[in-house]
Structure formats: structure tokens, C-alpha cells
Amino acid sequence: MERRQLLKTLAAGTALTAVPLKGFAGQAITSSKDSLAVTKQLFDKALSSAPELIGFKGATKPFNKTALTIEGNIPKDIQGCFYRNGAARHERAQQRYNHLFEGDGMIQAFHFEEGNIYHQGQFVQTSKFKKEEQAGKFLYSGPDSQIQGALPVSSPDDINTANTNIISVDGKLWALWEAGSPVALSADTLQTHGVVNLGENSRFGNKLKGLAFSAHPKIDPKGDIWNFGFSPSGHIVLFHLNAKGVTQNVNMIKTNYKGAMLHDFLITHRHILIILPSLVLDRTKSGFFGAINYDANLPMDVLVIDKDTLTLKRQYKVAPGFAFHYGNAWEEPNGTIHFDACLYRDANALHFMKNIMQGDQMAGVAPAKTTLYSLFPDGKYKEEQLEGSADFPRIHPSKVGIRNQYLYSTGSTEVEFWFDSVSRTNMGSGKVDKYVYGKDFVVEEHIPIATDENEDNGYLMGTALHIPTKRTCLNIFHANDMSQGPICRAWLPYHIPLGFHGNFVAKS
């Protein structure tokens, strides 16, 4: 009887009621009209008279390995592969996703081999991608796109698009989303191996399976990987992995943050900084991203978390703002913490990612600006905003969590549409070294390539779409002389979808 009673009351109830991402997949959209078909019609119409939109059309097939046409000279000390990731499968069966963040991820690889550069592009073969590819149509609703008769979602990994960033971990690639697991791929063939169980080979076992793992992990100079995972319930999981990707420590903190989205964070040599932006949800608005509102009266919360224990040590409230991305943080011996943010004073940039899917241009979206913060031990803080638009901030990889001399960013100088320039800001003198590609180019994230630990050495590398010829080019600059323009440009014979983030993996 004891055993029978036990079986009758077994503890399945609580777990089968978990709702970690309720509202994530089109739950709040009630319109009976096929908004995805309308989005496709609007985009195609806009594209016919606005060729700069071509980078947002998406791709339907992989790109086989192709040698690029080189202008200038490829630096001999660049050996390895530059990987980028971004949403690329936006359309199926006359439907187009309503938000730029919804498409399936595609990895772009630029292999530096034997004096040449080769491009290869491959969709991440997630379970979602494979099912929809086979069906020839979208099967799952996206955050802002409701599909009629959508398949149910039992885990966020059912709809993991692995579309935001890509890092190298122990010889493999991890394609990253922000609401589910990393997806492992082969570094040379881009073949997908499957979702990573973050607790594997550690004391955590399956306790971490399927958890959110943000697309912006920070890899410290020792190689250790730090990250967070956010649940719209306000829970934040903090991860510390070693350089081989084996989890060393994990902790969960509960916050009152109701903004539904948290994209990036920072580390110093002692602390993790989680910055909760001034975002709130307005459930009267449709969609997951669509319901996110900026609250101009809500201060940002900076959570300072001890890296050894992954527990909250103190909090600072700073002026309202919102940032997708942060460059770096570092700490003085007296405990003063410095960090930078690409700060918006509204959430229009987030909603622009919906407008662009319909072919709307970027008019009226105020750009992010690099904003420098100092958090003092007495609880006070200082904020200083730099001139000029700046996002996609990057730093020399050897300076993550320690004081950096330079901050690289992408910005808009002559045009409002996406980005047209790249710059390096000297954090000490404020001097800016900038290169403007001009109105014929749509510029993507550029990343520093280290040749040693000296920030003055090395290169900056990034892709840009050339609008008149509808081709993408890879560009390499001397890090300490950006304004002279690229020293090497490698042309693809075609264009690839505009993406989000990437990293260079040096040949070992």
C-alpha cells in the first residue's frame, strides 16, 4: 500500500506545470489575418525600390565553399577562421517572420587558408529547422509571428533558432541563441552535432539541460567562459564554465525585472555585472518583442555579483536607459567599477527590427551612444555619454574584464540606415579613429583580431554589404590605423544575409 500510494502521488505535478517562456511564441497575438503573408508582401514591394534592403531578404540555401577575390594583401599573421551568425531563414511558403530576431541561424565562415580566403555558409540544423525544411513551411510560432495550427512547444529548444552568436569551445563551435541551449557544430564542416547539455561531465548532470544560455558569454583572459541565462519570470541563471566548456559553478538569482528580454552583460576580474534595463511589458500589445515598452521613469538596476560564489553582492540604480550591448568592465583596487554601454533612451531600435521585416526604413530611430559608467564604493555613480552613434562594441580579447585602452564599435555617420562606419575610441584620451564606408555599404559588426596581447597590434575585421553590386565583402584594417581604410578586402561573388555577431578562431 505504501508503494502504491507513493506511485499515486509521485512528484510529477509541479514539474509538468513549468512555464518558463509563456508568451514567447506568439501567444499574445490574436489577429486572425495572416500577418506573415502581409509582411512578405510589404517587404517584397519595398525591396523593389530600395536595394539596400537586400541584406534582410534572407537565404534559402547554404553557400558552398567559394574562393574570394582579394584586393590588397591578406596579412600573413592572420591564420584561422572568422565565423559569424545571424537570422537568415526569414521566409517559407509565402510567409515572412514579423521580427528580425525570429529567423533560423546561418553560420558564415571565412576560412583563411594558404594565402586565400574562402567563404562557406550553412544553416544550423536545429530540430526546428530540420522539421520546417522537411515540411516546406513554418511549423512553430515565433515570438512575434503566430502560425495557424502551430506545433506545441514543450521546451525552448523545440524552437531554438541558434541565430545570434558563435563561439569556439574546446575545438567545436557553439551557435548561440539566448532563450535555450547552445548548439554544437563542427568547426571545419559546419555540420551540426546538436544541443549542448551544459551540465554534462559535471556535478550538475541534467539540472542545466535546456536552460537559457545568453548569446553574449564573456571569455576571460584565462579562457574561462562566463554567462547568464534569463527567464522572462525574472530568474537569472549564472554560469561559470572552464575553457573546455565544462560547467564549474551555477547559481540562480531572482529579480523583479519584468522587461522580458535581457541580451548582454559584463564581467570584471572579480564580479559579474547584470544590468536590468528600463523595459516593462505591456500585454495589451501583440507579440513577445512587440509588448516590450520603455519606461522613461524606471532606473536601470546594476547587479554586482561575486564571481566566486555567483551571489549578489550589491546593487546600483542608474538613470533610465536600454542597451542591447556592452563593451567591457573593469575594476580599480578601491572597488570602483567602470563599464561602457551602447545606450538607447527608448526601445525604438528593438521595434525597428520588426519594421525592417516589412521594409520600413530606419527613420526616427535615435542611435545608441557609447555611455561610460563609474560605480563608486559609496554607492554613487557617474555617467558620461560620448558623441556619435555606436553599437556592436568589441574589445581586444585579452582585455575582457580588465582595463581596456580601446573600444571598437560600428555606427552610422552619413546615413541613418543600419551602419556605415567603424571606429576605435581611445578610452583614455577620447580620441576616435574612424573609417566611413559611405552610403553604398551596409556595415556589420567588426571584431578585433589579436596578434599578441598588445592592443596597438593586430587587426579589425568585418563584413559589409555593397549595395550597388549586391555583393558582400570582408574587410581587414590595421587596428592602429583605421582611418586609412581596409588594407585587404575580399569580395564574395554574391551577398549573404546581414547577421549579428561573430568571432575569429585562430589556427592552433
Place this chain on the structure above:
Amino acid sequence: MKRMTLLTTLSLAFASNIALANSVTFTIEQVKNDKGTILAQLFKGATNYKAGKAVSAQQVKAKQGSISITFNNLEPGEYAIRYFHDENNNGKLETNMFGMPTEGYGYSNNAKGNFGPADYNDMKFTVSTTPITTQSTVSY
């Protein structure tokens, strides 16, 4: 010894696959391996389901592929089944830190949850005077 005897008795009872009138045979498909057991609970009516009060429960050894479980001698009425694949044999459904299941699970009528458990109305079935069948594929 007492515990072993109890388990043996239960196993024999649970292993019964003969479908009688007033019975339901539940087929669980796509069990991914032979580890541990499948634990299934039968609920009579929505109120009992919501309260977590099972009228009967069965435990069978997991087997890769398909497994059938029969609940016999049921009073006529409305029922629903939920189960999970207890791979580590600890009697509870393992979850991750966000509370999401990390072991396989499912429901009668192959009902599926969407960002949460399945709806009772999708799981329910009626038992009367003839044996009935229902099935589920495991969600891992």
C-alpha cells in the same frame, strides 16, 4: 525483505496486460532507452487531476520503443493519464533549474503541452463497458 515482497507483488499486478471490460490500454511510443522505469498515473475526472489525486498508478520497466500499460476494473467515467520516464529511478520527474522537465513525459490522447502542461480536456477519455485504447509519444 518486506519491501522486496511488496515490489514483487506490485510488479506482477502491473505487468498484467490483459484488457478487461471497463479498462484502458495505454501505449507509450518512442521510449528512447531501457533505463529506469515508466511511471504512469490515472486520474478520474478534472478535479482529481488538478488536485494530483490519482485513482491508480503503474510502474513498468522502461524498454526502448513501445510500452503498453493496462488499467483494469475501472468504474465508468472520465479519465486522464500522465506519465514520465524515470530514467534515474528516483520516483520523481527531474527538472532543470527553471523547473522544466529533463526526463521524458507525456499524456493520454497524445496531448501535448505548449509552454506548460497539456490541457486536461485534450487528455481526457471516457471508460464505459468496452475496453478502450489511447497512446502517447514521449516528449524528451
